[in-house]
Amino acid sequence: xxxxxxxxxxxxxxxxxxxxxxxxxxxxxxxxxxxxxxxxxxxxxxxxxxxxxxxxxxxxxxxxxxxxxxxxxxxxxxxxxxxxxxxxxxxxxxxxxxxxxxxxxxxxxxxxxxxxxxxxxxxxxxxxxxxxxxxxxxxxxxxxxxxxxxxxxxxxxxxxxxxxxxxxxxxxxxxxxxxxxxxxxxxxxxxxxxxxxxxxxxxxxxxxxxxxxxxxxxxxxxxxxxxxxxxxxxxxxxxxxxxxxxxxxxxxxxxxxxxxxxxxxxxxxxxxxxxxxxxxxxxxxxxxxxxxxxxxxxxxxxxxxxxxxxxxxxx
Amino acid sequence: xxxxxxxxxxxxxxxxxxxxxxxxxxxxxxxxxxxxxxxxxxxxxxxxxxxxxxxxxxxxxxxxxxxxxxxxxxxxxxxxxxxxxxxxxxxxxxxxxxxxxxxxxxxxxxxxxxxxxxxxxxxxxxxxxxxxxxxxxxxxxxxxxxxxxxxxxxxxxxxxxxxxxxxxxxxxxxxxxxxxxxxxxxxxxxxxxxxxxxxxxxxxxxxxxxxxxxxxxxxxxxxxxxxxxxxxxxxxxxxxxxxxxxxxxxxxxxxxxxxxxxxxxxxxxxxxxxxxxxxxxxxxxxxxxxxxxxxxxxxxxxxxxxxxxxxxxxxxxxxxxxxxxxxxxxxxxxxxxxxxxxxxxxxxxxxxxxxxxxxxxxxxxxxxxxxxxxxxxxxxxxxxxxxxxxxxxxxxxxxxxxxxxxxxxxxxxxxxxxxxxxxxxxxxxxxxxxxxxxxxxxxxxxxxxxxxxxxxxxxxxxxxxxxxxxxxxxxxxxxxxxxxxxxxxxxxxxxxxxxxxxxxxxxxxxxxxxxxxxxxxxxxxxxxxxxxxxxxxxxxxxxxxxxxxxxxxxxxxxxxxxxxxx
Numbered sequence: 001x002x003x004x005x006x007x008x009x010x011x012x013x014x015x016x017x018x019x020x021x022x023x024x025x026x027x028x029x030x031x032x033x034x035x036x037x038x039x040x041x042x043x044x045x046x047x048x049x050x051x052x053x054x055x056x057x058x059x060x061x062x063x064x065x066x067x068x069x070x071x072x073x074x075x076x077x078x079x080x081x082x083x084x085x086x087x088x089x090x091x092x093x094x095x096x097x098x099x100x101x102x103x104x105x106x107x108x109x110x111x112x113x114x115x116x117x118x119x120x121x122x123x124x125x126x127x128x129x130x131x132x133x134x135x136x137x138x139x140x141x142x143x144x145x146x147x148x149x150x151x152x153x154x155x156x157x158x159x160x161x162x163x164x165x166x167x168x169x170x171x172x173x174x175x176x177x178x179x180x181x182x183x184x185x186x187x188x189x190x191x192x193x194x195x196x197x198x199x200x201x202x203x204x205x206x207x208x209x210x211x212x213x214x215x216x217x218x219x220x221x222x223x224x225x226x227x228x229x230x231x232x233x234x235x236x237x238x239x240x241x242x243x244x245x246x247x248x249x250x251x252x253x254x255x256x257x258x259x260x261x262x263x264x265x266x267x268x269x270x271x272x273x274x275x276x277x278x279x280x281x282x283x284x285x286x287x288x289x290x291x292x293x294x295x296x297x298x299x300x301x302x303x304x305x306x307x308x309x310x311x312x313x314x315x
Numbered sequence: 316x317x318x319x320x321x322x323x324x325x326x327x328x329x330x331x332x333x334x335x336x337x338x339x340x341x342x343x344x345x346x347x348x349x350x351x352x353x354x355x356x357x358x359x360x361x362x363x364x365x366x367x368x369x370x371x372x373x374x375x376x377x378x379x380x381x382x383x384x385x386x387x388x389x390x391x392x393x394x395x396x397x398x399x400x401x402x403x404x405x406x407x408x409x410x411x412x413x414x415x416x417x418x419x420x421x422x423x424x425x426x427x428x429x430x431x432x433x434x435x436x437x438x439x440x441x442x443x444x445x446x447x448x449x450x451x452x453x454x455x456x457x458x459x460x461x462x463x464x465x466x467x468x469x470x471x472x473x474x475x476x477x478x479x480x481x482x483x484x485x486x487x488x489x490x491x492x493x494x495x496x497x498x499x500x501x502x503x504x505x506x507x508x509x510x511x512x513x514x515x516x517x518x519x520x521x522x523x524x525x526x527x528x529x530x531x532x533x534x535x536x537x538x539x540x541x542x543x544x545x546x547x548x549x550x551x552x553x554x555x556x557x558x559x560x561x562x563x564x565x566x567x568x569x570x571x572x573x574x575x576x577x578x579x580x581x582x583x584x585x586x587x588x589x590x591x592x593x594x595x596x597x598x599x600x601x602x603x604x605x606x607x608x609x610x611x612x613x614x615x616x617x618x619x620x621x622x623x624x625x626x627x628x629x630x631x632x633x634x635x636x637x638x639x640x641x642x643x644x645x646x647x648x649x650x651x652x653x654x655x656x657x658x659x660x661x662x663x664x665x666x667x668x669x670x671x672x673x674x675x676x677x678x679x680x681x682x683x684x685x686x687x688x689x690x691x692x693x694x695x696x697x698x699x700x701x702x703x704x705x706x707x708x709x710x711x712x713x714x715x716x717x718x719x720x721x722x723x724x725x726x727x728x729x730x731x732x733x734x735x736x737x738x739x740x741x742x743x744x745x746x747x748x749x750x751x752x753x754x755x756x757x758x759x760x761x762x763x764x765x766x767x768x769x770x771x772x773x774x775x776x777x778x779x780x781x782x783x784x785x786x787x788x789x790x791x792x793x794x795x796x797x798x799x800x801x802x803x804x805x806x807x808x809x810x811x812x813x814x815x816x817x818x819x820x821x822x823x824x825x826x827x828x829x830x831x832x833x834x835x836x837x838x839x840x841x842x843x844x845x846x847x848x849x850x851x852x853x854x855x856x857x858x859x860x861x862x863x864x865x866x867x868x869x870x871x872x873x874x875x876x877x878x879x880x881x
Contacts, residue, residue: 176436199432202363219524220521220796238437257806260807
């Protein structure tokens with residue numbers, strides 16, 4: 001009987017198409033953005049370690065990296081690690097980071113608080129590292145996504161042509177790479193080949209943009225050419241989140257926009273988005289001088305734990 | 316979870332009407348069978364990296380010397396299956412044999428997917444991208460990439476007239492069929508859409524608006540839809556199909572709308588498919604429907620809209636305002652100050668667009684009378700009313716104040732410009748004389764027609780400034796893109812705004828849209844996202860009568876609970 005039910009379910013699911021992922025699966029009624037940290041200048045580079053501790057950078061501060069422990073307290077994490085615009089933990093426990101101001105790609109040993117320059121004269125903005133140690137970083141002014149193999153130290157362009165490649169993230173199984181375009185309307189999907197090459201580039205996701213009113217009437221209304229798509233992150237269900245000027249927008253694994261979560265009133269903008277917390281249940285946003293977080297029904301993915309099947313099996 | 320879902324679906328199916336394949340979908344002795352040949356398309360240029368299956372059906376009667384008709388099916392695998400929902404090869408065999416259908420070749424195409432590069436990697440499913448995107452890409456793929464190769468391989472020749480070629484699909488395949496014909500009417504002349512997803516999966520909600528404002532194309536369109544169809548984050552399927560149908564009728568397309576009682580299933584479309592296939596190539600019974608004469612209801616004011624003895628009267632003064640945000644415009648605005656107003660207590664605020672229409676004591680809306688009565692009875696807080704006209708460029712205001720020349724730009728445009736005008740210019744100007752509350756909870760906004768969508772837009776853009784909206788016969792249509800709101804509402808975190816919508820079944824149906832359906836879409840979207848809202852749907856036309864009579868009720872509802880701790 002069980003088999004019959006299962007087979008029917010699969011047949012029906014196939015007929016119904018991809019699984020819908022409405023906002024009710026992400027938001028908790030009554031939960032809203034709460035201030036997590038403030039009095040900064042330009043916060044960015046949000047990320048979490050495998051325990052759910054949350055980290056971010058203040059690009060313009062001379063202090064270094066900050067940490068928000070799951071209880072919500074903000075502490076200075078690594079002194080002197082300044083000017084970082086994007087970072088992720090690698091499978092080796094190191095932090096890989098983009099130092100935009102000094103045009104360096106670096107790795108940081110958090111235990112020794114030691115910084116190693118991996119590449120100079122690059123224009124890194126944000127990055128992601130796969131379980132194989134393949135590092136991809138966006139070089140926004142060069143319209144380029146660059147591949148850096150952390151095991152061999154070899155570096156080469158992986159894609160050229162996105163107007164302003166900015167945010168970057170992986171599917172939970174780490175087979176798909178997605179890059180946001182700060183000056184365009186799409187987030188682009190690539191297949192990661194076994195050797196790290198990026199293949200089958202596609203404008204898979206279309207971001208919602210602000211209207212562009214004009215006195216002239218057109219058949220359909222005009223929208224802005226971009227919504228300033230910035231930092232990206234993935235959750236355990238394969239949703240792709242991107243920080244934009246309209247808020248955090250998320251897409252289901254088949255590329256369909258499924259929700260827009262505006263930021264709190266009065267912010268200057270959202271530069272990036274990431275999950276953190278003991279169960280990775282908090283969605284964090286970096287908003288210039290402030291960092292906010294919101295408790296959600298979903299949970300983020302820890303890339304450094306390796307590829308994960310999705311959606312996760314219900315317990 | 317899976318069992319629950321299965322049971323739920325089963326119950327849904329049992330409760331719905333019993334649609335099944337009819338006699339034309341059964342195999343008959345003595346009817347020659349066409350060939351069905353499976354193919355794979357793995358080197359796709361239109362959608363790089365995708366792989367997919369396709370099938371071609373060649374009728375037994377096909378003769379290469381006589382060009383045949385063609386029908387393409389999206390999600391082809393489901394349509395070609397011998398015991399599937401539609402069973403196209405059997406239906407075609409039977410109908411062609413009885414000469415009820417021209418000799419017709421079938422091309423059944425599945426959506427593509429990009430396989431994972433390594434074991435354990437999920438494929439990138441491309442169905443939504445190919446089917447739900449409003450673009451020519453999928454049509455071009457079928458017409459310019461796939462079909463020429465299939466035709467050559469199997470020596471297939473089709474007739475030149477697009478009316479001999481149709482495209483059919485279910486759900487996203489349904490909108491894909493329409494999209495293909497819409498972008499390539501040079502190739503496809505007929506569309507059969509079952510439970511079509513003319514919703515906001517990837518922007519497909521634009522079709523009613525596009526159809527109304529685009530020169531009529533040479534297309535014949537059959538839509539099948541079920542009253543129990545989906546209502547989810549992407550949209551409301553029955554209302555969206557009704558909107559497409561209304562737009563096609565408005566433009567005089569050869570169009571047939573078939574309603575059923577099913578949900579999101581291919582069975583009803585499958586059961587009527589033999590008739591649909593015959594209709595799409597000939598439309599024998601087509602005639603433009605005459606519009607039935609509407610029954611217009613009359614709405615009469617009640618006590619709260621009449622002057623009552625012993626109720627203190629507020630005062631109305633009128634002023635001129637020159638805007639910097641809408642440069643070069645001037646406008647009149649009036650301020651109603653209730654008798655109960657005390658300068659030491661910040662008053663609540665309600666802003667009325669097209670303010671001139673709300674002030675007359677014997678008019679449709681009579682706001683000063685209603686405010687006097689309700690404030691006196693304590694049914695709404697002490698509220699200063701601001702009645703603002705749309706801006707006008709030029710020396711003299713037009714005799715008809717609805718015709719101010721910047722009205723459409725200010726009211727119908729999407730975006731925050733008008734909200735900024737109110738919050739950065741007009742309210743501060745009124746605040747110089749009166750103590751106005753700046754809290755969203757104390758501020759309401761109202762308007763009718765374009766003023767109605769304008770009121771909603773202000774609260775949508777600035778829910779931190781306006782928490783209550785009263786829209787009468789709101790123009791949530793494509794005057795300047797306002798048809799987007801139901802789609803945006805369904806995919807945006809709920810805003811803390813109460814919305815009272817009034818609509819009329821006999822409201823406008825014109826180039827910009829269908830007002831009654833547009834308001835139904837708004838109400839359905841607010842309902843889906845759980846907004847605090849109320850929709851009163853009457854039998855009125857495009858005027859303020861019903862909305863005016865409803866004002867006391869709308870105000871009581873909007874201000875209910877005001878002042879209590881949130």
